[in-house]
Amino acid sequence: MTIINKYLVPRGYAAITIFPFIIFSDMKKATQVRLNHENIHLRQQAELLIIFFYIWYVTDFVIQYLKYWDFTTAYMNIIFEKEAYKNEKKLNYLKKRKMFAFIRK
Numbered sequence: 001m002t003i004i005n006k007y008l009v010p011r012g013y014a015a016i017t018i019f020p021f022i023i024f025s026d027m028k029k030a031t032q033v034r035l036n037h038e039n040i041h042l043r044q045q046a047e048l049l050i051i052f053f054y055i056w057y058v059t060d061f062v063i064q065y066l067k068y069w070d071f072t073t074a075y076m077n078i079i080f081e082k083e084a085y086k087n088e089k090k091l092n093y094l095k096k097r098k099m100f101a102f103i104r105k
Helices: 032-047 051-068 071-076 079-087
Strands: 002-004 015-018 021-024
Touching: 015 032, 021 032, 032 051, 032 079, 051 071, 051 079, 071 079
Parallel strands: 002 021
Antiparallel strands: 015 021
């Protein structure tokens, strides 16, 4: 389910995915590519039974932050973000995506 609410999305981001919702800050930002990016996160969350996704996501962010000491670089190196950004323009990606694809490099 897609929601538009600028107050729920952190400043500087177009969208956030909190299973089962995709929340966009602005309707103009709800492009096909961004929607695909967020749908990849929905699939990741479902595979990890939601709670384990969030634990892994935060843990990976902390590790990346300690490695790079830069918020943006840490965020872009989170394993889940790498998969989503790499495949967001492939609009049929989820149709052939294998389970736990975020682990494969």
